[in-house]
Amino acid sequence: xxxxxxxxxxxxxxxxxxxxxxxxxxxxxxxxxxxxxxxxxxxxxxxxxxxxxxxxxxxxxxxxxxxxxxxxxxxxxxxxxxxxxxxxxxxxxxxxxxxxxxxxxxxxxxxxxxxxxxxxxxxxxxxxxxxxxxxxxxxxxxxxxxxxxxxxxxxxxxxxxxxxxxxxxxxxxxxxxxxxxxxxxxxxxxxxxxxxxxxxxxxxxxxxxxxxxxxxxxxxxxxxxxxxxxxxxxxxxxxxxxxxxxxxxxxxxxxxxxxxxxxxxxxxxxxxxxxxxxxxxxxxxxxxxxxxxxxxxxxxxxxxxxxxxxxxxxxxxxxxxxxxxxxxxxxxxxxxxxxxxxxxxxxxxxxxxxxxxxxxxxxxxxxxxxxxxxxxxxxxxxxxx
Ligand code: HEC
Ligand code: HEC
Ligand code: HEC
Ligand code: HEC
Numbered sequence: 001x002x003x004x005x006x007x008x009x010x011x012x013x014x015x016x017x018x019x020x021x022x023x024x025x026x027x028x029x030x031x032x033x034x035x036x037x038x039x040x041x042x043x044x045x046x047x048x049x050x051x052x053x054x055x056x057x058x059x060x061x062x063x064x065x066x067x068x069x070x071x072x073x074x075x076x077x078x079x080x081x082x083x084x085x086x087x088x089x090x091x092x093x094x095x096x097x098x099x100x101x102x103x104x105x106x107x108x109x110x111x112x113x114x115x116x117x118x119x120x121x122x123x124x125x126x127x128x129x130x131x132x133x134x135x136x137x138x139x140x141x142x143x144x145x146x147x148x149x150x151x152x153x154x155x156x157x158x159x160x161x162x163x164x165x166x167x168x169x170x171x172x173x174x175x176x177x178x179x180x181x182x183x184x185x186x187x188x189x190x191x192x193x194x195x196x197x198x199x200x201x202x203x204x205x206x207x208x209x210x211x212x213x214x215x216x217x218x219x220x221x222x223x224x225x226x227x228x229x230x231x232x233x234x235x236x237x238x239x240x241x242x243x244x245x246x247x248x249x250x251x252x253x254x255x256x257x258x259x260x261x262x263x264x265x266x267x268x269x270x271x272x273x274x275x276x277x278x279x280x281x282x283x284x285x286x287x288x289x290x291x292x293x294x295x296x297x298x299x300x301x302x303x304x305x306x307x308x309x310x311x312x313x314x315x316x317x318x319x320x321x322x323x324x325x326x327x328x329x330x331x332x333x334x335x336x337x338x339x340x341x342x343x344x345x346x347x348x349x350x351x352x353x354x355x356x357x358x359x360x361x362x363x364x365x366x367x368x369x370x371x372x373x374x375x376x377x378x379x380x381x382x383x384x385x
Contacts, residue, residue, distance in 0.1 A: 022222065025142055026068035027160060027211040028058065031182030031201020035078025035087045037245055039206075040309065041301060042370040044233055049206035051094040052245060053231040055238035057208060058098060065210070067139035070098060071146060073162040073182035073201050074106025080113035082255055083308070088117055090248040094241045096124040102135045103128055104148040106164030106182050129162065142219055150176075158219060167191055170198050177221050178211060190226050197224055207231065246302065253305035261328040267321020268343030271331030275344065282337070285385040291335035295326070312365040315339050335365070 038050030058065065076091055078084035095103050103126050107114045121128045129135050134147035134154065145157040153159040153175030161176040166183045171193045173179060179193075181200040190197040190211065199209055207228040214223035276283050286292055294313040298304040304326065307317070315332040316322025321343070323332040338344050340362075342355035359376045366374040 022217060023140055023142055023215045023219070024067070025139055025144070025158065025213045025215065026065050027178055027180075027209075027213065028065065028068050028070045029073060029180050029199065029201060029209045029211065030054070030071075030205055031073030031075060031162075031180055031209075032184035032203050033072070033076040033091065033201070033205040034184065034203065035076075035084060035091070036204040037087060037090055037248065040370060043372050046372045048230045048232045049204055050231060050237075051091065051205070052237035052241040053235040054205060054208055055094060055098045055241040056236045057229060057231060059238055060236065067142070069101045069137055069139060069144055069146070069160070071101055071160065071162060071180065072103040073180035074104040074148065074164045075108055075112075075182040075184065075201075076103065076205075077105075077107070077112050077117050079109065079111035080116060083252055083306075084111075085113075085116065086248055086251045086255075088112075089120055090244050092117070092120045092124045092126055093244045095126045097238070097240050097244065100126055101137050102146045102162065104162035104164075104182070106148060106162065108164050108183065142215065156219070158213070158215070158221070167198050167200055177213070180209075190224070195221070197221075197226075199226065202228065205231075249302045249306065256305045256307075256325055258325060258327055261324040263324060263328045264321040266345075268345050269316045269319075269321050269332055269338050270344045270348060271315065271338070272336045273331060274348055275337050278348075279337075282385045286337065286383075289383050291339070291383065294335045295333035312370065316343070339365075 036049065038052060039047035041047065058070065072095065078087035103121065105114050105117050105121065105128050118128060127135050129146060129148045131149055134145045134149070134152045137144040137146065143157045144160065145152070145154045146160045146162065148162045150161060150163070150173050153161070159176045159178070161173065161179045162182070163170055163179060164182050167181050167185055167187065170179050170181060174194060176196045179196050179198045181198065183200065184203045185200045186203060187200045190199045197211065199211055202209060207230050210227050210229055212225045213221050216222045272283055272286065295304060298309050298313050303309040310323065311317040313335060314323035315336045315338050323329050326333055340357055344354065346352050347354050362374070362376065362379065365371070366379070
């Protein structure tokens, strides 16, 4: 590698390295995580994100990223349901482990309880910029002012605003060097607006934003570069955050109250064992597909009591007479005949026709997010019977 190439290489890969006569600062940011603790894992090769990988990436690259500030611009949290509160708690605990310098409680959805989240943040000592104050940080001699209040920019400091507003609205906001939106817009590059750079946290935390600032001797921003860090399978997880997520899974499982579940006797769903007597060969061929092991998949990853996962990995979840829990309705675990053909009780009694099947039946579960490679012809070939 020539000297010139080496310099370019160094600047591109390590934009954080100090520059002659000036200084550098990385603003590492998230925003609009929206309660997404991690990708569901339904299609591992295409899914990016997750708190354990985010933390793993930062700790593995601490040296190369330093000096940096780590901030969340808001809209990180989940709705105020029992499960949503557990999610919000897991996010706050993960932020605490990662040492966030500031996490704004900007809330754009009415279903999220900001007061509950602020209380959690103080419990776990995650710095939340209060509405009328800024958080100060010093890195490598640089003074940094972080706030979610548009009026609190301070002369002589590097000003970072954490906002829930849309990028288009933020163009009118003055006095800040960096403005981070948590509205949930996808930007390829920062938007320049006066002296400010506007960036936007990648929706659902699928990528980590890294904005590298170059500063002159007086701490004035004189240049910048930006990149998105993908968080795919190749990023090693932080085991401490993983244990927070495991704890979350256990708390979610504990929300399932077996004693309150009432299986419907004589309900519309029978389970595939009832089809055997007349359709043995179909049952045999179904058993050879992944559908017949869909519940074991959830057990393997510790999610078999999480309704957000169970709903697509069983028969008739949320419907009258459908799956409730493995204990209450053992015959309805896994994606079975009736997940596609519809309830079979009447048919088994009088051979009345089952509901017609088309691609729309598959798409209820094979959504773009959970099954990005879904192609009806190709997938149908694999389950044909
Ligand atoms: C909207 C329906 C849906 C939801 C919700 C869902 N899944 Fe899935 N899951 C699928 C589908 C469809 C596949 C098969 C994807 C493919 O192969 O194209 C799948 C596959 C998987 C796989 C891969 C299985 C294998 O053979 O490797 C795992 C693991 C998984 N899901 C776990 C989960 C977890 C954990 C959750 C909850 C966080 C969840 N799923 C929620 C539909 C869903
Ligand atoms: C009730 C939800 C549900 C419905 C409806 C559904 N699937 Fe699936 N499908 C899943 C889940 C969950 C998996 C992953 C199972 C596992 O590996 O644990 C899966 C996996 C598959 C796979 C295996 C993918 C692989 O990697 O080999 C194929 C093929 C498939 N589905 C085809 C279909 C087709 C075609 C339809 C419609 C006719 C359909 N599915 C309807 C939930 C569903
Ligand atoms: C993933 C969805 C899915 C599952 C699970 C599934 N089927 Fe099917 N089944 C289909 C589709 C799609 C067809 C074709 C429908 C068509 O061509 O109109 C079909 C066709 C059939 C047919 C008619 C075959 C023919 O020659 O007309 C029977 C009978 C049948 N399935 C029974 C079963 C039984 C029994 C089970 C469970 C052991 C089962 N299926 C599981 C999707 C499914
Ligand atoms: C007592 C015997 C019997 C049982 C039990 C039974 N079937 Fe059938 N099934 C039949 C017969 C007979 C046909 C052919 C009917 C015809 O061609 O009109 C049929 C046809 C079908 C078809 C294709 C025609 C249609 O209506 O779509 C599907 C799909 C099907 N059965 C699914 C199931 C499923 C799923 C179960 C279990 C929940 C089941 N059957 C249980 C006897 C049975």
